[in-house]
Amino acid sequence: MREAGGSAAPANANAPTRRAGRAAQASHRIPPALADAVRAVEAGWPRELAVLLPAHRPAVLREAILQALDGGRTAHQLVERIQRRWWTHGYARALAEGQLTSPVGTAVALVRPSVDCPDPMCEDGVTLHLGDGCPKCDQRRTDRRRGQVPGPREKGPAPQWWECEGQGCTAAGKGPQPAGGLCWQCQERVEEAAAQTAVQRVSATLAAETEAAEEAARLRQTIRWARMLDEAYTEHAERGRTAQELAEAQRQAEADAEQVRILREQLLREHPELAAYAQGQT
Incomplete structure (x- = not known):
């Protein structure tokens, strides 16, 4: 990897990178979200360089961007890499001095991942992730001064890109696919929908319980009124009414009792769950 303070453009800045042959095929297969990331990187070329690049991007340049994204960098980080290398690696000065002969090779060198550092x-x-000087690069400089040649960066298997399985979602990611195949946004939507469903169920249960309690209260009140009437008629009869008055009072009491019975049976038919309340009041 080039030192942060480097000033001269590399001698092979105009040379194409490897694996350009499969870039044309890969560019047609990348997920929509990855295609958006590629376009975001392409929008980060320095203006002086962008005007020199061909309208139709060559496959080697698209492949370099894909390799950089595969290396674990975001589009924003790659734009920062391009802008930093444009000045610190001497490409801006090379252009001003007329020594930049291959704009495409320069663009590849600006964006491609470095293989010099093992980290x-x-x-x-x-x-x-720390913002500090790389200790491995410091060791490389020390080894270089001692005449030792540092080893290249070790490469493991390249992370695989995955696409979100959410309906209508075009999000994609790199690395292990999330459980359920959903991106974090779709997963949040699923969890929110589940929470709303749970709240609705609780609300419906509470409403049903409230309605049942109100019906039970009405039934208890009806029974209380019936008892009060019974007690009133009994007291009235005990005060020595004539047989005719007592008979009339008895008929009225029976009629009222029948009406209460009919009302009670009607309530129990409509709300059988109130049977326990009715039995407690008899």
Whole structure:
């Protein structure tokens, strides 16, 4: 990897990168989200260089961008890499001095991942997630001064890209596919829908319980009124009414009792779950 303070453009800046042959095929198979990331990187070329690039991007350039994305960098990080290397690696000066003969080769050199440092988090001499100088690059400089040749970066299997299985979702990611095959946004939507369904079920249960309690309260009140009437008629009869008055009172009491019975039976038919309340009041 080039030192952060480098100033001269590399001698092979105009040379194409390897594996250009399969880039044309890969560019037609990438997920929509990855295609958006490629376009975001392409929008980050320095303006002076962008005007020199062909309208139809060559396969070697698209392949270099895909390799950089496969290396674990986001489109934003690659744009920062391009802008930094444009100045610190001497490409801007080379263009001003008329020494930049291959715009495509320069664009490839600006974006492609470095293979000099064995630490995949090293970004041109800086540890990406820490923002500090890369200790492995420091060791490389020490070894170089001692005449030792540093080893190349070890490459493991390239992470695979996956597409979200959510309906109508075009999100994609790199690495292990999430459980259920959904991106984090779709997973959040599924969890929110499940939570809303649970809330609706609880609300429906509470509403049913409230309605049942209200019906039970109405039934208890009806029974209380019936008892009060019975007690009133009994008291009235005990005060020495004539046989005719007592008979009339008895008929009225029976009619009221029949009406209460009919009302009670009607309520129990409509709400059988209130049978326990009715038995407790008899």
